[in-house]
Amino acid sequence: MYKIEIQDVSKVFRSGKSPDIVALKGIRLNVKEGEFVTIVGPSGCGKSTLLYLIAGLEVPTEGQILIDGNRVNKPDPKVGIVFQEFRIFLWRTVFKNVLFGLEVQNKLPRDRQVALAKKYIEMVGLSGFENRYPKELSGGMKQRVAIAQTLICSPEIILMDEPLGSVDSLTREVLQHEIMRLWEKERKAILFVTHSIDEAIFLGTRVVVFSARPGVIRETFDIDFPYPRTGEEKNDPKFGKLRSRIWDVIEREVVKTK
Amino acid sequence: MNLSVRFIIGFVKKWYPLILLICVWELVSRTKMVDPFYLPPFTLSMKALLEGLFVNGDIWLHIEMSLFRAVAGLISSIIVGTIIGLLMARYASMNSFLDPLISIIFPTPKLALFPVLIFWFGIGQVSKILLIGMTCFFPVVVNTYAGVKNVDKYLIWNATTKGASGRQILQKVILPAAMPFIFTGIRVASSFAFILIVASEMIAANDGLGFFIIAAERTFNSDVMFAGIILIGVLGFGFDRLILYLQKRLFVWRDIGEERAPGI
Numbered sequence: 001m002y003k004i005e006i007q008d009v010s011k012v013f014r015s016g017k018s019p020d021i022v023a024l025k026g027i028r029l030n031v032k033e034g035e036f037v038t039i040v041g042p043s044g045c046g047k048s049t050l051l052y053l054i055a056g057l058e059v060p061t062e063g064q065i066l067i068d069g070n071r072v073n074k075p076d077p078k079v080g081i082v083f084q085e086f087r088i089f090l091w092r093t094v095f096k097n098v099l100f101g102l103e104v105q106n107k108l109p110r111d112r113q114v115a116l117a118k119k120y121i122e123m124v125g126l127s128g129f130e131n132r133y134p135k136e137l138s139g140g141m142k143q144r145v146a147i148a149q150t151l152i153c154s155p156e157i158i159l160m161d162e163p164l165g166s167v168d169s170l171t172r173e174v175l176q177h178e179i180m181r182l183w184e185k186e187r188k189a190i191l192f193v194t195h196s197i198d199e200a201i202f203l204g205t206r207v208v209v210f211s212a213r214p215g216v217i218r219e220t221f222d223i224d225f226p227y228p229r230t231g232e233e234k235n236d237p238k239f240g241k242l243r244s245r246i247w248d249v250i251e252r253e254v255v256k257t258k
Numbered sequence: 259m260n261l262s263v264r265f266i267i268g269f270v271k272k273w274y275p276l277i278l279l280i281c282v283w284e285l286v287s288r289t290k291m292v293d294p295f296y297l298p299p300f301t302l303s304m305k306a307l308l309e310g311l312f313v314n315g316d317i318w319l320h321i322e323m324s325l326f327r328a329v330a331g332l333i334s335s336i337i338v339g340t341i342i343g344l345l346m347a348r349y350a351s352m353n354s355f356l357d358p359l360i361s362i363i364f365p366t367p368k369l370a371l372f373p374v375l376i377f378w379f380g381i382g383q384v385s386k387i388l389l390i391g392m393t394c395f396f397p398v399v400v401n402t403y404a405g406v407k408n409v410d411k412y413l414i415w416n417a418t419t420k421g422a423s424g425r426q427i428l429q430k431v432i433l434p435a436a437m438p439f440i441f442t443g444i445r446v447a448s449s450f451a452f453i454l455i456v457a458s459e460m461i462a463a464n465d466g467l468g469f470f471i472i473a474a475e476r477t478f479n480s481d482v483m484f485a486g487i488i489l490i491g492v493l494g495f496g497f498d499r500l501i502l503y504l505q506k507r508l509f510v511w512r513d514i515g516e517e518r519a520p521g522i
Contacts, residue, residue, distance in 0.1 A: 052415075081415075089413065101420035101421065
């Protein structure tokens with residue numbers, strides 16, 4: 001039984017004056033519980049759009065997406081999504097940002113909400129920064145707030161749209177390890193979009209390679225490095241071979257977009 | 259260099275235009291470079307002001323009346339303006355209907371319509387409050403619309419995926435995100451209100467600060483007239499400071515540089 005089933009999904013963006021944009025075409029992908037699926041591909045190939053479709057923020061033009069066998073037609077807190085460039089609430093402190101999901105759902109008593117917020121803030125390493133505003137934080141810290149803000153809602157599926165794109169490479173490595181660590185605790189299904197092949201291989205149980213627009217799935221690679229991964233895998237010759245193979249696929253696609 | 263000297267120097271640096279103005283004013287009047295009938299010395303004007311405030315207490319009534327009308331007009335325009343701005347941003351049909359109206363009416367000086375309001379509503383409170391309400395409505399609605407339209411779609415998406423209802427999104431995302439824009443609209447509206455209250459009271463009123471100044475002018479009490487002018491200057495300045503203070507408190511989370519509301 002699959003957690004996510006993407007059945008022949010296409011997405012076309014129509015606008016009156018300009019020609020139609022076919023973002024995705026005939027996407028077929030099934031994701032099981034506990035998989036960490038990374039998605040790579042050239043810019044503008046619809047990777048983000050796919051995440052938005054799974055999250056119920058956009059509707060497919062053709063095909064359908066099933067979660068737990070049910071068709072997705074609107075957003076549901078079961079599916080958590082972390083957007084590119086954080087998109088946290090600038091007028092709220094770190095604490096209130098992380099609390100946001102629990103606050104609007106209002107299913108738990110207030111003191112429990114507060115305790116959870118503190119716990120997740122600590123989990124992402126931001127203890128002590130509860131009362132700071134986002135403007136006082138670095139990019140990496142803001143990203144951590146975004147992650148905590150999503151995880152606190154205990155989503156069953158976590159979507160991440162290039163979460164480490166706006167962060168410097170040192171912080172990026174640190175955050176990669178942190179995200180893996182968080183995932184290893186509960187093994188939720190994760191879909192992680194990235195531009196970095198290395199990141200895709202290092203983090204994922206499976207790498208899905210997208211073509212240029214219109215986005216179709218070109219190839220899928222299963223990654224069999226065991227967890228917990230330390231970073232040593234990057235020195236393994238298998239890693240390098242995988243990287244070249246994936247790069248070949250993408251190179252052909254990148255050339256197409258020029 | 260001890261503390262008090264540093265304080266004085268800091269004070270002078272900040273306030274030198276005002277100090278200069280007062281000194282020149284006083285000098286020019288006392289030395290009769292300008293006839294003191296037309297330009298009474300600053301000190302005499304201040305004396306008249308203080309008398310009006312604390313000796314015979316005449317001025318308080320005028321201050322109250324002006325403030326009442328200005329605030330009434332301003333508050334109504336803020337309430338109506340933000341609601342309509344929100345509706346226009348939310349419903350494209352409302353926008354297409356109202357936008358052409360607003361683009362035509364906004365630039366036309368509502369003060370020109372004041373005689374009509376007097377004709378219809380008399381020279382009491384209503385005509386002035388209407389004038390201020392009508393004029394202040396426009397900056398508020400335009401800025402509210404811009405602020406709401408400007409809210410990052412991803413913020414709304416973020417809230418939606420975390421289970422927020424439409425009302426919660428409005429309250430917890432759209433309004434806070436748009437608030438800096440709305441506040442700018444309110445600041446502009448406030449400066450309009452100030453100008454209009456004085457102007458309208460000069461044209462047709464029985465009380466208020468505008469009336470106070472004009473009455474003094476007509477009876478050739480130039481020191482009283484300048485007393486009124488000084489008072490309005492101080493009130494306007496004080497009000498602007500208040501708004502700046504509010505802005506700093508409300509928007510702690512934003513990087514805003516020092517801005518002043520324009521005044522005429």
